[in-house]
Amino acid sequence: MNVFAHFKTLLDAAIKSAQADGALPSGLDLHAVTVEPPRDPAHGDVASNAALVLAKPAGKNPRAIAEDLAARLRENDDVVAAEIAGPGFINLRFADDFWLARIPDVLKEGVGYGAGVAIEGQKVNVEYVSANPTGPMHVGHVRGAVVGDALANLLEKAGYAVTREYYINDAGAQIDVLARSVYRRYCEARGRDMGAIPEGLYPGDYLIGVGEKLADIHGDAWLDQPEDVWMQPIRDFATEAMMDMIRDDLAALGIRHEVFFSERSLHQSGRVEETLNWLEKEGFVYEGVLEPPKGKTPQDWEPRPQTLFRASQFGDDVDRPLKKSDGSYTYFAADIAYHYDKFVRGFNHMVLVLGADHAGYAKRMEAAVKAISGGKAFYDVRFCQLVRLFRGGEPVKMSKRAGTFITLREVVDEVGAGAVRFMMLMRKNDATLDFDFAKVKEQSRDNAVFYVQYAHARVQSAVRKACEAFPDMATEDAALLDADLSLLKTESEIALIKRVAAWPRLVETAAIAHEPHRVAFYLYDLASEFHSLYNQGNDRPERRFIIEGNESLTRARVALIRTVAVVLASGLAVLGVEPLDEMH
RNA sequence: GGCCCCGUAGCUCAAUUGGAUAGAGCACCUGCCUUCUAAGCAGGUUGUUGCAGGUUCGAGUCCUGCCGGGGUCGCCA
Incomplete structure (x- = not known):
């Protein structure tokens, strides 16, 4: 249950009844x-601005409206x-029993708790990464990849039908x-000494293997041949090889796109031309x-x-x-065609x-989407700022030319995918x-990843210990449903379940705002x-x-802390992080 | 110069998208580990939200103009 949505319906009912009585105009x-x-918790559990907002249109004093609505809500x-x-705020406070009743809510729903019910069939397209297929992913790509993926998960959790998409700039x-760079590696693989790699070509070692594969397949066929002989096949082969590498890199981060959309396919199928013709017909x-x-x-x-677009x-x-x-099309032209294609596929909600x-x-993209959708598409471009790398406080210097840039793979190998994503x-x-x-590797409160994981592991450890203390006690979530929750009486216990019960609303508001970082902050607060x-207990x-000796109280408390673990796991799933049952 | 983003406690950052007395962590101060659940805990101090106006019941948040930092600026992607 989304507690806040629940009380919104109560409030709506109060307003309706006030209108029926003539206390408020219709x-x-x-x-x-x-x-x-x-x-401020002193202001109660939920607050509404209803009286403030309605005062002017209703032509009444806000406090009078508030008094009237409060009286109806007290029923x-x-x-x-x-x-x-x-x-003129209306502050409501709910019975502890009401809050404690959320415990079985959470235990029944498990990690699905917090899932929203967006408008049925509401489709969202999230495009992220879309790195050029010219090399492995480096650390600069990581943030966009993680933010996009977590946002996609978040929207999915909120109830949208999400498509994760990668646009291949091929x-x-x-x-x-890229093809020329690979051609050199191919020649080398056939025993030619090509000398130093000239400025303007990609020098990376990752192309050596691609050249060798081509040499295995084609032998000497392309040696000393002009570009028009090998350019097209090598482009195709190299692009595919780079995309395989990128997909592997993304997989190491736990990311998998549903759609890989080729820019070249837009040109080849005439979609770019079609889209531009359409724009022209509209006079744009x-x-x-x-x-x-x-x-x-x-x-x-x-x-x-x-040739200009009236942006x-x-x-x-x-x-x-x-x-x-x-006379060839700009990148922008193809990108308009791409977004037109998204719109035609039924996405009137797109995130980039x-x-x-x-x-x-x-x-210009916002302008383009307005044009192609007739203003009907909701389009949001999110920007990821720079990530600065440090090692123990010292900045890590990187230079592409010197070959000292850090790859995504290196970061994941060193600290783990979950930690990278959370950070x-x-x-x-x-x-x-x-x-x-x-x-990131530090084990302290200062490291949010650790702190949240530790909380989850601590719950699991406590459950294990409860089993030891009461060997006959069933501690599965389903078995905890009939625990006597009225034994939970301390202020901190009630405060904790309130925090747990805030999760569904957090999913909803963070999803609407397209801000996955709020999940990370919430999890830290909950932990x-x-x-x-x-x-x-210290x-x-x-x-x-x-x-010891009080099984029913133990069961009630285990039920409570299990809700914490469930919500932590639920939130970590949104972030794409595996919860841990024990720390090492 | 145009456009975009950022500016919040000494430091790193939040702030329920316009809500009430702006909150956390670090640092600093106080108390605490023979026993107990200590890869630490509890409590305390910390503000002209860059500046000046405006909008309204109400502004860190919205609008205008400045100041400072970053990015970007007809054919690249």
């Missing part, structure tokens, strides 16, 4: 009415207090460069000359007629070119996760993030509150989970 816009947890058995505070000039395309950029004009700038009609600053001077260096690209979500995506290898309860043995 036909009010209830859109701005919210039910949310107050920051509900679960409501033990409904107070008016501040300018049509540009960089693929020609024209031949024109762009103004030079304001301020600093590039050296080689000269006015030139181009400025849809909120962009300037119109954007669709064709290069040689990009690196911050592409920030300038957002406005990448400990900042909101548009803030820069410091990633310290030492910190913290659990550890705190656990520690109370000074006060009667507060321990396992009370």
